[in-house]
Amino acid sequence: MQPPTAATLWRALAALGMGLVAGTLGTVMHRAVRPWGLLVCVALVLVIVLTARAWVGWFGYVASVGGTFVAVQVLASGGPGGDVLVPADDAWGWAWVLGALAAVAAVAFVPRRWVEDESPPTP
Structure with a gap:
């Protein structure tokens, strides 16, 4: 395995940001219009993580997953006033x-050929 280049690190940072956006939007909006809000938010996570894996590879996949779950964890914990966006006894929160x-x-089990470009062999 080759060491990551500067371009790969910048792309992974962008994938982390996309994961943070997906986790934040999903946590805030999954209860907006039941059940469609939940389905759209889960689809958003799927698309962003798949895009990160196709764009950067496993490094981007891990970064986007980390961003998604950091945002979900931070927003699901109690706020300073005791309010929570994902209550522990709520089925919609668990579904999210x-x-x-x-x-x-x-996305972790998607075959590599679906997300990587293979250039034809040069003669």
């Missing part, structure tokens, strides 16, 4: 967290 986890796991 487990749906995001399932989307991330699905």
Whole structure:
């Protein structure tokens, strides 16, 4: 395995940012329009993580997953006034967290040929 280049590190940082956006939007909006808000938010996580894996590779995949779950964890914890965006006894909150986890796991098992460009051999 080759060491990451500067371009790979910048792309991974962008993938981390995309993951943070997906986790933030999903945590805030998963209960907006039931059940479509939840489905759209899980699909957003799936698309962003898949895009990061196709764009940067495994390094970008890990960065986007980390960003997604950092945002979900921070926003799901109690705020200073005691309010929570993802209550522990709420089925919609559990569906959001487990749906995001399932989307991330699905991208991990996507075959490599779906996300990597193979250049034809040069004669």
